Amino acid sequence: MQADLLDRVRKLLAKAEDEGCSAAEAEALTAKAAELMARYGIDRALLGALHPETDKPGDRVFSLANPWGDIKRHLLAGLATALRCQCVQTQTEQGTRLHVFGYSCDLERADILFTSLLVQMARALAQQAAPGAGVRAWRRSWMLGYCAAVVARVRAAEEAAVASAPAAAPEAGGSSAALVLADRSLVVRRQVAAAYPRLRKSRITYSGNGYGAGYREGQKADIGGAKLRSRAAGAIGG
Numbered sequence: 506m507q508a509d510l511l512d513r514v515r516k517l518l519a520k521a522e523d524e525g526c527s528a529a530e531a532e533a534l535t536a537k538a539a540e541l542m543a544r545y546g547i548d549r550a551l552l553g554a555l556h557p558e559t560d561k562p563g564d565r566v567f568s569l570a571n572p573w574g575d576i577k578r579h580l581l582a583g584l585a586t587a588l589r590c591q592c593v594q595t596q597t598e599q600g601t602r603l604h605v606f607g608y609s610c611d612l613e614r615a616d617i618l619f620t621s622l623l624v625q626m627a628r629a630l631a632q633q634a635a636p637g638a639g640v641r642a643w644r645r646s647w648m649l650g651y652c653a654a655v656v657a658r659v660r661a662a663e664e665a666a667v668a669s670a671p672a673a674a675p676e677a678g679g680s681s682a683a684l685v686l687a688d689r690s691l692v693v694r695r696q697v698a699a700a701y702p703r704l705r706k707s708r709i710t711y712s713g714n715g716y717g718a719g720y721r722e723g724q725k726a727d728i729g730g731a732k733l734r735s736r737a738a739g740a741i742g743g
Contacts (some may be wrong), residue, residue: 510545514538514556543666547682549610554685560610562692567603576648583656585615591697626651638643
């Protein structure tokens with residue numbers, strides 16, 4: 506059943522991304538895809554509570570190169586966190602990497618979302634009329650606004666799925682979804698602490714006035730696609 510939900514997400518988004526689909530139809534399809542993606546995450550978590558072998562904690566390392574490597578990492582970290590993963594940015598001889606910890610289901614969903622949204626963001630940015638001066642700063646602030654909007658939408662879909670889950674789920678041995686997710690979050694935090702016992706927080710900053718335009722564009726993006734996976738890391742040009 507879980508695989509069927511994810512397959513439905515991909516089919517809905519394929520329709521939403523079709524050139525013949527109207528804006529209204531695409532918006533409705535995208536909203537349904539986000540809802541199903543969130544439900545898929547809850548279902549996998551509840552099943553994993555009863556059968557741990559079906560969804561185990563793990564980690565993935567992402568090397569996201571320039572141009573705009575910091576924006577790519579910012580988008581991935583935001584999406585992964587909204588999907589109940591935790592991220593650590595590290596500096597290596599090969600460059601900056603993002604180490605993402607979480608359960609396999611959530612890592613998979615974060616990868617799918619990031620891949621699609623990175624391509625969508627690049628396409629949308631290419632269609633924007635940037636100001637004559639300070640173009641790079643404008644593009645940077647636009648992309649950060651876009652990232653903020655899509656992450657907020659993903660987080661809202663996840664929260665709605667948790668709120669609509671049964672108070673006591675038989676598939677989780679009678680535990681509530683909120684309790685199951687809290688237990689999983691603790692496991693992930695322990696993963697991170699074991700791998701990185703000494704961490705410090707950082708934040709990303711921007712200049713330029715494109716943030717609001719980017720945020721508005723991010724509110725319209727598809728939030729569940731798995732298309733163009735192999736092209737994602739290099740989707741945004743300078």
